Amino acid sequence: MEKREKLYEGKAKILYATDNPDTVIQYFKDDATAFNAKKKGTIDEKGVMNNSISCKVFEFLAQNGIPTHLVKKLSEREMLVKKVQIVQIEVIIRNRAAGSLCRNYGVQEGRHLARPILELCYKNDSFNDPLMNDDHVIALGLATEEELRTIKRLTLQVNELMKKFFLALNIELIDFKLEFGRHKGEILLADEISPDTCRLWEVGTGNRLDKDRFRNDLGNIKEGYQEVLKRVTGK
Numbered sequence: 001m002e003k004r005e006k007l008y009e010g011k012a013k014i015l016y017a018t019d020n021p022d023t024v025i026q027y028f029k030d031d032a033t034a035f036n037a038k039k040k041g042t043i044d045e046k047g048v049m050n051n052s053i054s055c056k057v058f059e060f061l062a063q064n065g066i067p068t069h070l071v072k073k074l075s076e077r078e079m080l081v082k083k084v085q086i087v088q089i090e091v092i093i094r095n096r097a098a099g100s101l102c103r104n105y106g107v108q109e110g111r112h113l114a115r116p117i118l119e120l121c122y123k124n125d126s127f128n129d130p131l132m133n134d135d136h137v138i139a140l141g142l143a144t145e146e147e148l149r150t151i152k153r154l155t156l157q158v159n160e161l162m163k164k165f166f167l168a169l170n171i172e173l174i175d176f177k178l179e180f181g182r183h184k185g186e187i188l189l190a191d192e193i194s195p196d197t198c199r200l201w202e203v204g205t206g207n208r209l210d211k212d213r214f215r216n217d218l219g220n221i222k223e224g225y226q227e228v229l230k231r232v233t234g235k
């Protein structure tokens, strides 16, 4: 697999072309941002840990019937993925209240929700990723009705699968963000699934094992990621 030119550099990852037009390489950096990049830093070895964690989670989801962009893990920081056109929506599921739900709606952190909340946000940093409803998505042409139905169905399935996956590791899945892409007419789960994109609380202690350690200066940031890595990979 030959690595070619840089296609795109984001906040946490870089995409490189390969000699195959249908695949790209996702390279995981140590850079960390929060609050729409108002807070910036680096977390030592985060890229290595998030690549491993994401690969394991995508493999588990694929084994359970979820179509994902993962082809295979290439190296410590590199994942070979199917080239997709990213749907410009961030899909969030909340099982318990945290983060912006608490800030925007005055809900107590940790409150158990009567049912999961699925949020759609416009993936556009210039406008602060604003919340949107189905009508915004369809009317603005971000996705077709059929694509949106597929995205919501897959997201709810991923939630059920990931809740079980993490609970078996004594971790509670509080909330998470997914991104989807189009590849040869099919909707695939894309991007990454890691402590950068999920809130993960240790069962019993409520210890935060995710990026909230960075967002809220809770300390021992790297150790949180390491703990998730250890449990996910069994190492």
Ligand code: UDP
Pocket: 035, 090, 092, 098, 099, 100, 101, 129, 175, 176, 177, 196, 197, 198, 199, 211
């Ligand atoms: N999230 C993410 N990228 C974003 C926004 C949110 O991965 O651009 C994840 C975040 O890690 C959390 C969930 O989505 O697991 C819900 O985030 P929230 O809306 O509470 O935003 P925050 O508190 O991070 O501003």
